[in-house]
Amino acid sequence: MASINFLYRSTKDYAPLNLRLLFRINNQDKVIGTKTKLVVSKNYWKKHNLKRLKDIDILNERKKVNDELDKIESFLLKKFHNSNPNLIDKKWLNNQLEAYYQEENDFIEEPTDGLVEYFEDFLRIKGKEISDSSIKKYTTVKNLVIKFDNYTQRKTKINEVNLAFKDEFEDFCLNNHYSSNTIAKALRTIKTVCNHAKLNGHSISHQIDSIKPKYLKPDHIYLNEKEITSIESIDENKLTESLTNARDWLLISCYCGQRVSDFMRFDKSMIRFEKNKPLIEFTQKKTGKIMTIPVHQKIMKILSRRDGNFPRPISDQKYNKYIKDVCDLAKINQIIKGSKKQETKKDSKIYRKISGEFPKHELVSSHIGRRSFATNHYGIIPTTFLMYITGHSTEAMFLKYIGKSNKDLALEISKFF
The missing domain is CATH 1.10.443.10 (Intergrase catalytic core)
Incomplete structure (x- = not known):
């Protein structure tokens, strides 16, 4: 039986957490330690295990940290149970931890230049860190690209996402009754995937930044x-x-x-x-x-x-x-x-x-x-408080959400003059 715990062992304000593997063999207790790559603050770690926390920022940080620690612990314990305990030492622990990080960062086993195939790689890579709704969004766009490829009877390559692709893709979507904003969102998603591919060694079109889909101002419908x-x-x-x-x-x-x-x-x-x-x-x-x-x-x-x-x-x-x-x-x-x-x-x-x-x-x-x-x-409760409740990260996003223009904002400000 083995267990793992994590400790903060540094005098610095920020440092990577230490990991200890504890197990018993031949009636002897063994403790092997090493460092993870997860850096936290000393101030945060003091509060990490408190039971009655009310600080939202600390609670959110704890969720992220615990998610990572749980993955590390699960990975190492699985490796431990599949290994000979007599051969487990510090070198073994370091090798397994390195294997964990390699698996986390080993994005693509077999590079592909197909856009649809890279969508699948992207979803596999990012699936651990994006929400279910984002996964659904990327999957929907991937399926739209599959329909486009079936229509053109050719496989779109990552480096073929250029201005000509934009025009052809827009025509296909419009002919299939997709709205302008749906098409614009799909193109923006495709650009995101292509830029991710670039970071992983794929060549992309030099025209990618020139693909600027136009959004129509959505109807602002609410109940007064x-x-x-x-x-x-x-x-x-x-x-x-x-x-x-x-x-x-x-x-x-x-x-x-x-x-x-x-x-x-x-x-x-x-x-x-x-x-x-x-x-x-x-x-x-x-x-x-x-x-x-x-x-x-x-x-x-x-x-x-x-x-x-x-x-x-x-x-x-x-x-x-x-x-x-x-x-x-x-x-x-x-x-x-x-x-x-x-x-x-x-x-x-x-x-x-x-x-x-x-x-x-x-x-x-x-x-x-x-x-x-x-x-x-809006205008009754301070915007900062409203943004906290609705979850918008920037004031620009919030104002766009409620349909406020620069003119509306200027009129609000004029009340103070």
């Missing part, structure tokens, strides 16, 4: 305070149990500002009180960050009607359908510009986003609560 009040005031007799459940989730999302992948996992056990203020603590699914945010009094009111419980979790597909019906019942039917998925041809079962003018309730989807929260509270 009057519309949210209308949703709150729907006659209960018109709501089925499923619609009531979805209505409550929609209201919760409008008052918490979180993604559906997060708020749909909320449970009353996540709520705690500090100075008589309700807070909810959870880990964001997309980013892995541990979050603590205040619970709005409107959410507490919903929970009080449900004996302190959150509504019943439902699938994204059902949630998207039900909240459209809820907003229809709330008479949110103003005709506005937007885009929604429609079948390209009758019975084709191929759906694409189509732009046009539609009743607003038809354009409601799962992200509208988060956008409504950010938009309705």
